Amino acid sequence: MENNIKKIIIFGASKAGQKMFNILRNFNYKVEFFVDNDENKWDTMVCGKPIKSPKTLKNIDLGRYYIIIGSMFINDISNQLETVGLLYKINFDNMYNYTKMLIEDNINYFISRIKKEKVIYLNNKSVFMALPCGISLGGVETLSSTISNALNEKYDNTYLLNLKPREGDNPEVIGFKFKEKILDFYIDDNNYLNSLIEGCVKLQKYLPITIIPNHSEEVFLIANILKKIYPDFVKVISILHSISDDTYEKNINYSKIISKFICVSDEISNKFIKLLPQRNEDIITKISPVVIEGKRNSYSNEEEPLKIGFGGRLVKEAKRCDLLINLIDDLESREISYEIHIAGNGDYYNIINEFIIEKKLNNKVFLYGQIPNNKMNYFWRQMDVYINTSDFEGTSIAMLEALGNGCVPIVTNVSGVKKFISNGINGFVVEVGDFVGMANNIEFLYFNREKLYKFGMKCIDRVKEACSIEDYINHIYSII
Structure with missing residues (x-):
C-alpha cells in the first residue's frame, strides 16, 4: 500500500509506541524518530530509531512531520503538544484514531x-x-x-x-x-x-x-x-x-x-x-457480577496475627504495588502482629520477593503467585482484611470477591469503591497513595477485632444485593 503522508514522529517509546511503529511499517509508512518524556530514554534507540526529547518538537517543520501519540496517556500528551502550539488532527493524532483511519482507508484490501x-x-x-x-x-x-x-x-x-x-x-x-x-x-x-x-x-x-x-x-x-x-x-x-x-x-x-x-x-x-x-x-x-461459594465462619482472634489479603496483578502502573512495600515497612514500625498474603503475578513479584528476603519477613509476608479463580473464594475467607493500593480502577473484581467473602476493606478512593464501602461503617477508604492511612486503619482493626465480624457481615450483604449473576445475565441476553 502506497502513501503520501508526512514523515511520522511517534510520541511514546514504550510498548504502545513500538506497536504503533509496527503497524505503520505494515502500511509502508516511514517513522523518523520517537520522542518520550522519560529522559532516561533520550539518545537511545528503539525499533532502530532514535528517541529524542519532546523539546525537539518545538523546532520541527510542521509541513513535513506528523506526530502520533503512541501511549495510553493520551490526554496528558495531547495537552503537552497543544501547549507548544500543535493542533489536534492537524499536527498530531492518537494511535487509536490513526490506526482505525488506516484500516478504513484501506478497507477494500x-x-x-x-x-x-x-x-x-x-x-x-x-x-x-x-x-x-x-x-x-x-x-x-x-x-x-x-x-x-x-x-x-x-x-x-x-x-x-x-x-x-x-x-x-x-x-x-x-x-x-x-x-x-x-x-x-x-x-x-x-x-x-x-x-x-x-x-x-x-x-x-x-x-x-x-x-x-x-x-x-x-x-x-x-x-x-x-x-x-x-x-x-x-x-x-x-x-x-x-x-x-x-x-x-x-x-x-x-x-x-x-x-x-x-x-x-x-x-x-x-x-x-x-x-x-x-x-x-x-x-x-x-456492576460486575461475582459468584461467591462457601460461607464465612470466623476471623482471627486477639492472640493471632491480623491476616491481610491482596489479590491482583503485581505491577506498579495503576495497581501501585510499590506501595505494598511502603505499607509493610510502615507496619514493621508498629507494635502489631500481622500477616500479608499476596496472590498474583507481575513485574513486582520478584521485587517484593527480594524485599521479603532482605528484611527477613518470610514468616509475615507470603507470595502465592497466580491462584486459580475457583480457589480465590477460599483464599479470601482466610483473610480478615482486604487491601487495594490502586491509583485507578473500574470496579475491582478482587474487591467484590473479597467483600463477598467477608473481608474488611482498606482501600484507596478509586472508581467503584463508594458504591460498596462506607468509611468507618463497613471498611475504610483512604486517598490514593496514602499507605500511612492504610496502616493506621490496619492498626485500628488489630486492636478492635470485634469490628471484623460487624464490618464483614455488612460487606457480604452489600455484595449479595448488588452483584447478582442472574440479574446481570438476564440484562446481557436482552441486548445481544
Whole structure:
C-alpha cells in the first residue's frame, strides 16, 4: 500500500509506541524518530530509531512531520503538544484514531481477502468476549469467565477469545468451565494486517455474532471490518472496565459500531456521558457480577496475627504495588502482629520477593503467585482484611470477591469503591497513595477485632444485593 503522508514522529517509546511503529511499517509508512518524556530514554534507540526529547518538537517543520501519540496517556500528551502550539488532527493524532483511519482507508484490501459467507442461522447468535491479557488472573479475565460460564449454562452460546495464548494455558485459572469454547488468536505485530484478516475469517464462521472487545484494540478493529461486510449480523457491546483515558478514547473512536456501553461503575458512566452525550440512552451502569461459594465462619482472634489479603496483578502502573512495600515497612514500625498474603503475578513479584528476603519477613509476608479463580473464594475467607493500593480502577473484581467473602476493606478512593464501602461503617477508604492511612486503619482493626465480624457481615450483604449473576445475565441476553 502506497502513501503520501508526512514523515511520522511517534510520541511514546514504550510498548504502545513500538506497536504503533509496527503497524505503520505494515502500511509502508516511514517513522523518523520517537520522542518520550522519560529522559532516561533520550539518545537511545528503539525499533532502530532514535528517541529524542519532546523539546525537539518545538523546532520541527510542521509541513513535513506528523506526530502520533503512541501511549495510553493520551490526554496528558495531547495537552503537552497543544501547549507548544500543535493542533489536534492537524499536527498530531492518537494511535487509536490513526490506526482505525488506516484500516478504513484501506478497507477494500481487507474485504478482498475475506471470503464472504452466507449467514443462515439467524436465531442462534454467538457471543465472543475478548481476553486481552490471555488466560491470566485479572479483573477483566475473571469477569469474562463469570459471564461466559453463566451464558453457556443457560444458552450454550458464548466463547472466550484468547488473545495471548501460552503453552500450558489452563482455563481453571480464571474459573472457566467450557474449555472447548476458548479460541486462541495470536496477534503478530510484525504481520499485523494478516493477523486482523485471520481474526475476521475466524469469527465470521460464527455469524450472527455479538462481540465484546474488553478494550482490545485488535478486536475493535476486527469488529469494525466485519461490521462493514456483514452490517446486519454483527453487533458490538462494549464493557468499560476502567476510568483511564485510553478506555474512553477507544470507545469514542468506535462508538458508531457499538450498540450499548456497559460501565462497571457510576464514576465511569457519569464521565463517559459527558464525553459522549449524544449516546446517553445507550450508556448504562451495571456492576460486575461475582459468584461467591462457601460461607464465612470466623476471623482471627486477639492472640493471632491480623491476616491481610491482596489479590491482583503485581505491577506498579495503576495497581501501585510499590506501595505494598511502603505499607509493610510502615507496619514493621508498629507494635502489631500481622500477616500479608499476596496472590498474583507481575513485574513486582520478584521485587517484593527480594524485599521479603532482605528484611527477613518470610514468616509475615507470603507470595502465592497466580491462584486459580475457583480457589480465590477460599483464599479470601482466610483473610480478615482486604487491601487495594490502586491509583485507578473500574470496579475491582478482587474487591467484590473479597467483600463477598467477608473481608474488611482498606482501600484507596478509586472508581467503584463508594458504591460498596462506607468509611468507618463497613471498611475504610483512604486517598490514593496514602499507605500511612492504610496502616493506621490496619492498626485500628488489630486492636478492635470485634469490628471484623460487624464490618464483614455488612460487606457480604452489600455484595449479595448488588452483584447478582442472574440479574446481570438476564440484562446481557436482552441486548445481544
